[in-house]
Amino acid sequence: MKIALVKEIEVGENRVALIPDTVARLVKQGLEIWVENGAGEASFFSDRAYEEAGATLVSDPGKLWAEADVLVKVGIPKDDEINQMREGSTLISFLSPLGKPEVAQKLANRKVTAFSMELIPRTSRAQSMDALSSQAGVAGYKAVLIAAAALPKFFPMLTTAAGTIKPSKVFILGAGVAGLQAIATARRLGAMVEAFDIRPAVKEEVESLGAKFVEVDLQEDTVAEGGYAKEISEAAKQRTQEVIAERVKQADVVITTAQVPGKTAPLLVTEEMVEQMSPGSVIVDLAAEQGGNCAVTEAGKDIVRHGVTVIGPINVPASMPTHASQMYAKNISTLLQYLVKEGQLHLDFEDDIVDNTCITHAGEIRNQRVKDALSQMSTTV
Numbered sequence: 001m002k003i004a005l006v007k008e009i010e011v012g013e014n015r016v017a018l019i020p021d022t023v024a025r026l027v028k029q030g031l032e033i034w035v036e037n038g039a040g041e042a043s044f045f046s047d048r049a050y051e052e053a054g055a056t057l058v059s060d061p062g063k064l065w066a067e068a069d070v071l072v073k074v075g076i077p078k079d080d081e082i083n084q085m086r087e088g089s090t091l092i093s094f095l096s097p098l099g100k101p102e103v104a105q106k107l108a109n110r111k112v113t114a115f116s117m118e119l120i121p122r123t124s125r126a127q128s129m130d131a132l133s134s135q136a137g138v139a140g141y142k143a144v145l146i147a148a149a150a151l152p153k154f155f156p157m158l159t160t161a162a163g164t165i166k167p168s169k170v171f172i173l174g175a176g177v178a179g180l181q182a183i184a185t186a187r188r189l190g191a192m193v194e195a196f197d198i199r200p201a202v203k204e205e206v207e208s209l210g211a212k213f214v215e216v217d218l219q220e221d222t223v224a225e226g227g228y229a230k231e232i233s234e235a236a237k238q239r240t241q242e243v244i245a246e247r248v249k250q251a252d253v254v255i256t257t258a259q260v261p262g263k264t265a266p267l268l269v270t271e272e273m274v275e276q277m278s279p280g281s282v283i284v285d286l287a288a289e290q291g292g293n294c295a296v297t298e299a300g301k302d303i304v305r306h307g308v309t310v311i312g313p314i315n316v317p318a319s320m321p322t323h324a325s326q327m328y329a330k331n332i333s334t335l336l337q338y339l340v341k342e343g344q345l346h347l348d349f350e351d352d353i354v355d356n357t358c359i360t361h362a363g364e365i366r367n368q369r370v371k372d373a374l375s376q377m378s379t380t381v
Contacts, residue, residue, distance in 0.1 A: 001343050002032045003336065004068030005050075006061060007039040010075045012314075014042035014321035015328060017072040017093070020053040022333040027054035030343055031336075034058045034068060043321040070345065072332050076103055087111040090345060092332060094118060094131070097359050097367065098262025099290075101374035104367075108360040113347070115339075117331065118261070119367070121356045128334045129353070133177045134327035139316040140181030140257065143284045144170075147253045148189060150282045150302070150309050156190020167192050171247045172211070173268050173293060174257035175202040178286055182255050183209045194247055197258075198240065216243045237266070244268055249276040254283045256293035262373055265290035271305070279307030288312030 003026065005018045016039055018026075023033050033055040037047055047057055058064055065071065065084035073093045082103075085091065088111060095116040097104050107114045117131040127133075147170070148155055157167040170186040172179050175197035183206060186193045193211035206213040216239055248254055248269055254277075259265050265287035274283070274296055285292045288299040296305045297312040304310070317324040338353065339345055349355050349366075359367045365374065 001070065001340065001345070002034055002068045003070045003072065004034045004058075004064040005036065005039050005055070006064050006071060006073050006081075007036045008042070008073060008075055009078065012318055013075045014318045015074045015325045016040045016043045016045060016321070017074050017325075017328060017332050019043070019045050019325055019329045020049040020055075021326075022329040023050060023055050024053040026333060026336065029337065029340075031340065032056070034064055036061050036064055040325075043325040045322075045325070070336070072336070074328065076100065079106065082106050082110055082112070085110050085112050089113070091115070092117065092335065095359065097370045098373045101365075101370050101377060104359050104365050104370050105374060108363055108365050111363045112360060113345075113358065113362075114360040115335070115357045116359050117335075117357070119357045119359065120331075120335070121352055123352070126353050129331050129338070131328055131331040134331055135317040135324060136177040136257075137181045138320050138324045138327070139286055140178035140255075141185050142316050142320055143178070143255050143257075143286055143313070144182050144185040144189065146311055146313060147255060147282045147284045150284075150311060151253055152280045153252060154190075155186070168252040169194070169250060170253045170255065171195070171251035172255045172257065173197075173244065174259075175199070175206050175213075176257060178257040179255075180205060180209065182257065183211045186253075186255075187211065191253070194251075196240075196244060196247065198236075214243060214247055216240055241268070241270065245270075245273050245276070248273045251277070252281050254281070254294075255286065256283070257286045258293050259287050259290050262369070263290075265293050267293065267295060269294040271295045274308050274310065275306040277306070277308045281308045283308060283310045285310065285312050286316065289314050 035050045035055040037057055037059045070090040090113040092115040097116045120126050120129045153168050155168045158165040168191045170191040170193045172182050172195040175195050183193050183195055187210045194214055195206045195211045196214040203213040283294055285294045285297040287293045288297050296310050299312045300314045302311045359370050365371050
């Protein structure tokens with residue numbers, strides 16, 4: 001079985017789907033690994049390191065796309081890449097199947113078996129394959145560093161000959177993997193941290209990291225399938241915003257992480273809230289690519305509004321490509337090892353990991369949520 005690692009061509013995508021260490025493990029298990037020349041350069045993994053791990057370097061990307069049995073990558077493939085794939089081959093990557101279901105349709109048309117890393121179930125059995133969580137942890141960590149660099153204040157309390165400096169106040173919206181990592185990082189830097197999430201069950205995790213959990217009784221179910229936050233009613237949104245407004249006003253830094261898969265990010269921070277913040281305060285909106293949790297966020301830009309710096313970073317994990325790639329490669333290689341039995345791809349659709357993650361097979365879209373997203377897109381065009 002030939003497994004191909006292709007070089008990412010999306011601007012700003014510096015990660016790679018396999019690193020030399022994981023290649024070496026896969027080669028020991030009898031798999032043949034092809035690596036496109038320069039695939040790991042942006043993540044600081046050299047061609048020589050891949051060769052030493054047992055991979056075969058390939059200079060022609062077209063050969064990889066056309067001849068490999070399984071292709072692994074990070075970002076969504078371009079149309080010309082999909083069009084080179086042969087019938088019956090397999091693709092494993094982030095595919096944004098709920099946000100861009102048309103990609104799934106193109107893969108189905110090519111009769112490609114596609115596994116979307118976004119849909120790995122959040123179960124203990126699949127934890128080591130959970131790429132969304134691994135990359136969200138990178139984003140949460142980096143968001144705090146971005147905020148600290150932009151804030152014209154210290155994060156920790158400092159006692160100096162010139163007097164005592166109070167610690168900065170950080171308010172984190174969303175206590176998923178990104179939010180929890182942001183809490184931990186802000187606490188390590190010495191800030192006072194508060195956090196909010198519509199899921200009351202995360203209170204214990206927030207408090208275990210040394211932050212105060214801001215509670216709101218929403219009087220409705222707030223947890224969707226897989227443990228994600230779900231869309232809430234307008235009345236619940238109103239109660240949420242009333243509580244958030246006061247915390248945002250008092251914060252030096254606000255980090256927003258709230259996202260709903262396949263949906264526009266919920267609006268949590270209004271422009272009126274931004275206006276109430278102290279000049280020099282900072283907002284880092286990790287949901288910028290999904291429309292933003294803050295009303296004034298501009299994806300990919302740093303702007304100043306009402307004296308507040310609002311940062312809308314995109315693809316944050318790619319800004320830490322070495323460790324982000326190391327973690328993603330572990331997710332990919334674990335999934336590969338799970339799927340490949342005796343040198344062949346074994347697809348057991350009775351297995352929840354295979355069933356959830358495989359979005360196309362034998363010319364069909366087989367995931368109902370992706371079908372629904374595609375149908376909805378068709379009706380709005």
